[in-house]
Amino acid sequence: MKTVSAHTIPVTKLITELGSDREKGLNSLEAANRISQYGRNTIQSDKGKHPLKIVLSQFNNLLVYLLLFAAAMSFWFQEYLDATAILLVILVNASIGFWMEMQAERSMNALKKMASVPAKVFRDGKLTEISSEEVVPGDILFVEAGDMITADARIINATQLSVNEASLTGEAMPVEKIANELSEDVPLADRTNMLHKGTFVTNGNATALVTATGMKTELGKIAHLVQGAEQSATPLEKKLQVFSRKLIYITVALVVLIFIVGMFTHGDYLKMLETAIALAVAAIPEGLPIVATLALAQGMMKMAKHNVIVKKLSAVETLGGTTVICTDKTGTLTQNKIEVTDLIPADETSEKNKQIMQ
Secondary structure, eight states, X not given: OOHHHHTTSOHHHHHHHTTOXXXXXXXXXXXXXXXXXXXXXXXXXXXXXXXXXXXXXXXXXXXXXXXXXXXXXXXXXTOHHHHHHHHHHHHHHHHHHXXXXXXXXXXXXXXXXXXXXXXXXXXXXXXXXXXXXXXXXXXXXXXXXXXXXXXXXXXXXXXXXXXXXXXXXXXXXXXXXXXXXXXXXXXXXXXXXXXXXXXXXXEEEEEEEEEEOGGXXXXXXXXXXXXXXXXXXXXXXXXXXXXXXXXXXXXXXXXXXXXHHHHHHTOOHHHHHHHHHHHHHHHSOTTHHHHHHHHXXXXXXHHHHTTOOOSSTTHHHHHHTOOOOOOSOGGGTSOOXXXXXXXXXXXXXXXXXXXXXX
């Protein structure tokens, strides 16, 4: 049964089609079979980068390629001290980036483990609390105020039910829910007879028939679109790429110029080639990558103190370069809660209270 049409079908017919029972729900054996059929009720995310991929990504940079070229040329000219220093800079830079990104990866994995919530369903005729991952299509779900809805479900009956769907629609105000079927052309935000995974019950209670789980839910469809989005370079990465290209062009032009001039003045082919390459190596800024990495690492650590996890080191610069955020859905950016910040007794007329009241 597709979630897109579940809001149009009478509940009794929907229950029959999903092979469930309005009073007893599913039995344990059937529920186990449906987990095998439909999969676990989880939103699939990227499996995370393998540590080896994270290590290799630290070297995937045009400026690092230039440094590796400089190190190779230094070895060729038997300048072992310079070559070792350049390689050391590259390794230190890669080590810092790898360590910071691995820390972020571990933190994200820990948060995913904490995100699992229980669900109350009718199994074998009894209201049972199970892991949200074990919810399957056909389950009869019971929700009440304060619960997170763990799957997409069609409401069977509801008592003064209101649901906050800000995570799905961006609307901060709770939506009142009913059990009546709706027409096919009703948009997602107006499907008042449906409950959606990832939303919260703010008032009342209800029983509902689970129609979709995991990636088949509306939240799962959004997750699929997000995962399919292409990763674009950050402003810092773009600037470093442009700088590296300009450096290559200028260096190559100077090397060719010096080599040609040297050939006309001295005529020693090998000597002028060595001199030109040595000047090219000297023109490459060995300290730039590690300076940029240390600056980003410091920003990453400061954000971690404010409970912000940054998965990719270079993403810190993107946030730092943001000056204006344009949005009309403040509830999705904040905690979406109203709280008291000042209490003003009626009999107090201090200057501070007057200013606040104004």
